[in-house]
Amino acid sequence: MDSAIPSLSVVVVATSDYALVRRTVEHLRAQTIQDQIEVLLVCESEATLGAPSDVLDGFHNTQLIEHGPIENVDRAQAPGIRAATADVVALVEDHAYPAPTWAEDLLAAYASGPWSVVGSSIANANPRSALSWANLLIGYGTMGWVDPIRQGEIDALPNHNVSYRREVIQAYDDGLEDKLVRESGFHSELVEAGHRFYLSPARVYHVNPSRAASVWALRFAAGRLYGAQRAEGWSPVKRLAYTAGSPLIPLVRLRRFKQDMFDGGPHGSLWPRVGPATLFGFLADAAGQAAGYAAGEGDSPEKLAAFEFYRMRHVTDQDKADMLA
Secondary structure, eight states, X not given: OOTTSOSEEEEEEESSSGGGTHHHHHHHHTOTTGGGEEXXXXXXXXXXXXXXXXXXXXXXXXXXXXXXXXXXXXXXXHHHHHHOOSSEEEEOOTTEEEOTTHHHHHHHXXXXXXXXXXXXXXXXXXXXXXXXXXXXXXXXXXXXXXXXXXXXXXXXXXXXXXXXXXXXXXXXXXXXXXXXXXXXXXXXXXXXXXXXXXXXXXXXXXXXXXXXXXXXXXXXXXXXXXXXXXXXXXXXXXXXXXXXXXXXXXHHHHHHXXXXXXXXXXXXXXXXXXXXHHHHHHHXXXXXXXXXXHHOOTTHHHHHHHTTSOGGGGSXXXXXXXXXX
8 A cells, every 4th residue: 555645535524613523533533544544624714613733633644625605515525525635535424423443444345346335334323312313213224324234235325424436426526516415316326327335334423313393394304305306297186185195104104114124123122212203203204295295395405404514403412411421
């Protein structure tokens, strides 16, 4: 290995000051191969970030990338990707905390086969809360991404906390900002181009909303966007029929969700506590779908993007205390 070139580039977006990314950077500093990692910290400006002078010591190298005002976290990752120099580029959210062997496990996965995209096993960073578990399992569990995972080739991976071969992601430089936005279809585009995905045991602890109002708002916005996209091109009559039938969605989804995620599965013991929270999430999602069928996506994309800012505002005080302990 050429020691002049890092083994892994990690892009982290700081939407305001350093306090927002501090814990993520600390987890990167704790990596078993810290000295092989390039950290690309995208921020509004160095002055706004206000990072301590020694906070990025110990990495192979670091880059502070001044972006200007950051209005969308996904889009802001693009300049970091363009500046990356390692053969593998990973994207890590400011509310995601890689386990110590995460970087090492990612690189081992790439060495094991012809993978263009490698995903991480997603664990719960605030597991005390039933609503946190409901959000994590609704968002990541049904696709098999929640720890413990079944390691191996996979058809789909989340857009967040994922990694790419640099030559693959940088080949899509034209319009990269748009491709990184959730629901962009970028991963489907990669699959159609013949790229292969792999789910690795590289573990990331993800912070999930656990305040009831935040959970309702998040799941409603997600449901509305899904409903609007699903109803594209439908007749008014079909839209009306699906809007009227949306109250049936929660119970149908809850039954299937229980079968898929809990019955005989690794999270089975959580069902008595997480089941009601999951129903709450599905009710919000169904209300959102009804709005999407009836009136389109509205401001749901903007609301979903906003949830990537200041995640700690959306967790309970007890969850904050647990994570800071």
